[in-house]
Amino acid sequence: MNWDRIEGNWKQFKGNAKQQWGKLTDDQLDVIAGKRESLVGKIQETYGLTKDETEKQVAAWDGRQKEMGQQK
Numbered sequence: 001m002n003w004d005r006i007e008g009n010w011k012q013f014k015g016n017a018k019q020q021w022g023k024l025t026d027d028q029l030d031v032i033a034g035k036r037e038s039l040v041g042k043i044q045e046t047y048g049l050t051k052d053e054t055e056k057q058v059a060a061w062d063g064r065q066k067e068m069g070q071q072k
Helices: 003-008 010-020 026-032 036-047 051-071
Strands: none
Touching: 003 010, 003 051, 010 026, 010 051, 026 036, 036 051
16 A cells, blocks of 8 residues: 555554554554654554564555455
8 A cells, every 4th residue: 555645544544553553552643643664663662573573564454454445
């Protein structure tokens, strides 16, 4: 999915991100504002994951958002 689209519609995607990474607070998600690198960094910090593992999780999440968008 195009991250410009995610960033532009972050309020819609924020709930899906919250489901995936429940430890992230609403305030943190507001600050992230759909910026991919901010999301990756905050997930790494919160969950103590490696950058590679975090990138895999975000890529998988991104793919699911794309699939859900096609189903609508």
